[in-house]
Amino acid sequence: MVGLAPGDPQGAALSPAGEPIFHRDGERFVPTGHARGPWDPDALHGGAPAALAAEAVGAAQPGADMAIARLTCEFLGPVPFAPLSVHASVVRPGRRQQLVEAEVVAGDRAVVRVRAVRLRRADVDLPAELLEREPPPGGPPEQAAADTSRWAEGEGFHRTGMELRFAGGTDFGRGPGLAWLRLTRPLVDAEPVSPVSRVAAAADFTNGVSRVLDFADHLFVNTELSIHLHREPAGEWVLLDARTHIAPTGIGLAEARLFDARGRIGAAAQALFVDRR
Numbered sequence: 001m002v003g004l005a006p007g008d009p010q011g012a013a014l015s016p017a018g019e020p021i022f023h024r025d026g027e028r029f030v031p032t033g034h035a036r037g038p039w040d041p042d043a044l045h046g047g048a049p050a051a052l053a054a055e056a057v058g059a060a061q062p063g064a065d066m067a068i069a070r071l072t073c074e075f076l077g078p079v080p081f082a083p084l085s086v087h088a089s090v091v092r093p094g095r096r097q098q099l100v101e102a103e104v105v106a107g108d109r110a111v112v113r114v115r116a117v118r119l120r121r122a123d124v125d126l127p128a129e130l131l132e133r134e135p136p137p138g139g140p141p142e143q144a145a146a147d148t149s150r151w152a153e154g155e156g157f158h159r160t161g162m163e164l165r166f167a168g169g170t171d172f173g174r175g176p177g178l179a180w181l182r183l184t185r186p187l188v189d190a191e192p193v194s195p196v197s198r199v200a201a202a203a204d205f206t207n208g209v210s211r212v213l214d215f216a217d218h219l220f221v222n223t224e225l226s227i228h229l230h231r232e233p234a235g236e237w238v239l240l241d242a243r244t245h246i247a248p249t250g251i252g253l254a255e256a257r258l259f260d261a262r263g264r265i266g267a268a269a270q271a272l273f274v275d276r277r
Helices: 047-059 157-161 195-203
Strands: 022-025 028-031 066-075 084-092 097-106 109-120 162-166 177-183 218-222 224-229 238-246 251-260 263-276
Touching (some): 047 109, 157 162, 177 195, 195 238, 238 263
Antiparallel strands (some): 066 224, 177 238, 224 263
């Protein structure tokens, strides 16, 4: 059955208890149609394996009282629509700072390599003025407009795995975008989703919501995703204040300031491969 995204005028909101993005099969994660990407029907959207990787990085032990401050996913090529396994380990242990490395593997081939910095959580006394939060531009997600562009049909991470709402009068047209995103279904079966995984799932949309080229004429595929967080996100929604820059050399940069409903949480960037179709 073809799913409809929440907020779609032709369908009802999807339940968080609906079909997940991945099913767990032992040590492997089997994608459903809600993990599929927009560029190739045989490949996953980058946000789906990025979210899996964030879960593995957050769970790597020893990791008590550690928070992910930086997460970089390097895509070694299209991530195939196939069962995946994820392996993570702490390669530089420490009580204050750790380096974690992970791989997302399809068959016997690594398709995503991940490096992350985890820093210790602590209560630090700060001046009051530094505790003021920058509010999300364009208002809260409740005031944002559901995307009705229907720019891709059928199941997919960008349609039936995530809900997308544009804020501040922006839309899926060309140029900078203010886009609220959230997962509409479980990532893996009925397992809980970590806050950083929610950010990873949303941040991979940066180049799409701030596109400066038409999908029909050009490719502008991100080859990596780097996320920096100075605060762990709260709630389901993540806002991308996104824009894209490209050069005639075929290289682009998509960047976004990241917010939750309470305020600024960090930043994301993607290096883009740009070409004509």
